[in-house]
Amino acid sequence: MSRTTLRAPSPDWTDPDCPVARTLDLVGDRWSLLVVRDAMDGARSFTEFQRRTGIARNILTDRLRKLIAHGVLAQRTAPSGRRQEYVLTDVGRDLFPVILTLRQWGERHAFAPGETHSTLVDQHGAPVPEIAPTGADGALLDTDTTHVQKTR
């Protein structure tokens, strides 16, 4: 029996050493992250994903398959009925910080002043505060205070 990892796309990666590149290989296309966004907000069925994203059906079929193959979604039988549904795995739920930072960047830079947009709120309806990357000492981190260290 052939032995291939569930994770790898085709045979190999755009940039095998870089976690950013690997993530983009897995979910970094035009639609996958929108599917994940909608899954996080309650979408379960093929038609519901199609309706929310506006993605073409054949492409949605392909993306759902890939997300399942990569362990982001799981397909299971709906509790009430015989139909199938797509739900996030723990791996998929763990994309929450990615979606959140995309959302927050968009809120800051992709809307004209005064333009309205949807908002992410917590259980009490309070808006989710902005994420800020901090170091071990609590200091703010950014491009200027960090760098990539190559594997040795």
Place this chain on the structure above:
Amino acid sequence: MSRTTLRAPSPDWTDPDCPVARTLDLVGDRWSLLVVRDAMDGARSFTEFQRRTGIARNILTDRLRKLIAHGVLAQRTAPSGRRQEYVLTDVGRDLFPVILTLRQWGERHAFAPGETHSTLVDQHGAPVPEIAPTGADGALLDTDTTHVQKTR
């Protein structure tokens, strides 16, 4: 003179109300975020971006133009010499949390146990800790404790 915003792609958005979708419209393709990653790690010139990412030259030309048009990169004259270079704007530098969360998800889920990868470190060489989204009260936030509130 025609009046178009620098921000909008073509004329309109995949999902105009959603900041996640807008961000993906601007930088959510296979290569743009890798270009930003390399810009954050010191790449400046056309050839340097090409060498690091392995992107085809014509596509790189296109992506650099789009990133400039969207205000993520700026093109300026190199300090020592007459050549041009591409540098991140404040808007581009603000993508740091996005790149970081992509990186951290990849580290957690896109590598087999024991596989090595590049690491992001701070000025002292200490690894950057994992980002955790928290609410106003300091409690951890995830998919189950938040939801999208539509514009009213």
Place this chain on the structure above:
DNA sequence: GCATAATAGTTTCAATCCGCAACTCATTGG
């Protein structure tokens, strides 16, 4: 100061990907 190399693209062309619309097939509701 001339040859050579590197930089920064542009062009061409084939292959791939995507979106749209039409079609299938199963289930459900009346």
Place this chain on the structure above:
DNA sequence: CCAATGAGTTGCGGATTGAAACTATTATGC
């Protein structure tokens, strides 16, 4: 039974991509 809905599949034309060759403008070595 009939219509409607869900979950895809298929076919096809147009857009996007990738590889390679080509051009033009700086740098560099001798």
